[in-house]
Amino acid sequence: MKPLSPPSPPPAAPSGEAAPFYDGASYDVQRSVGYWTKLAYGSLQRSLDARMQPLDLTGLQWGPLLLISRGCADTVAACARESGIDAGAMTRMLDRLEAKDLLLRERSTLDRRVVNVTLTERGQAIAAQIPFTLAEVLNQHLHGFSEAEFKQFLDLLQRFVRNGEAAAQVAAGGDAESAAS
Numbered sequence: 597m598k599p600l601s602p603p604s605p606p607p608a609a610p611s612g613e614a615a616p617f618y619d620g621a622s623y624d625v626q627r628s629v630g631y632w633t634k635l636a637y638g639s640l641q642r643s644l645d646a647r648m649q650p651l652d653l654t655g656l657q658w659g660p661l662l663l664i665s666r667g668c669a670d671t672v673a674a675c676a677r678e679s680g681i682d683a684g685a686m687t688r689m690l691d692r693l694e695a696k697d698l699l700l701r702e703r704s705t706l707d708r709r710v711v712n713v714t715l716t717e718r719g720q721a722i723a724a725q726i727p728f729t730l731a732e733v734l735n736q737h738l739h740g741f742s743e744a745e746f747k748q749f750l751d752l753l754q755r756f757v758r759n760g761e762a763a764a765q766v767a768a769g770g771d772a773e774s775a776a777s
Contacts, residue, residue, distance in 0.1 A: 629756070636737075643733045651722050651729070657693060658726045660686070664699065664715050665723035672701065672711040698722055 618628075625631050645655035653661070659679050663669040669678050676686035690713065693699050698719035704710035715723055738746060765771070 647729050647733050661723040662726050664713055
């Protein structure tokens with residue numbers, strides 16, 4: 597990885613607006629928030645994969661178990677929606693979790709299109725361990741951060757996500773005000 601070069605001056609912003617942080621003419625991937633976010637996500641995934649192995653889970657399989665155990669999802673569709681993946685991919689993941697005797701799927705008697713999911717006793721025991729593993733991995737990645745830096749980092753990430761959601765809503769024809777709230 598080459599060392600970071602000094603930043604080029606940002607382009608001038610219209611009066612009352614902050615200057616943009618990036619300019620396509622001088623874009624440097626080493627200074628890209630997207631690049632560093634992707635690297636951070638990859639680092640977290642590799643650590644989670646390694647730490648979830650004793651639970652016989654991959655770095656992604658823990659998600660639906662935690663969602664179900666916390667009452668955030670009780671159907672295949674809700675697991676997919678909350679995880680941000682398509683229903684087909686979620687179904688395949690739940691197939692693997694069901695084969696490991698971690699969950700049960702049952703078609704709803706009220707609406708045959710709905711497939712309910714519940715944890716088995718074994719799934720509940722595994723799900724109870726997941727938050728401790730997540731805390732360990734996140735604490736390793738946050739090593740050396742002060743409490744103030746941690747809070748600021750979390751606030752900045754949340755703002756970054758809200759800004760992205762607002763921009764996506766505007767691009768889809770909505771209004772940024774309702775997306776930002």
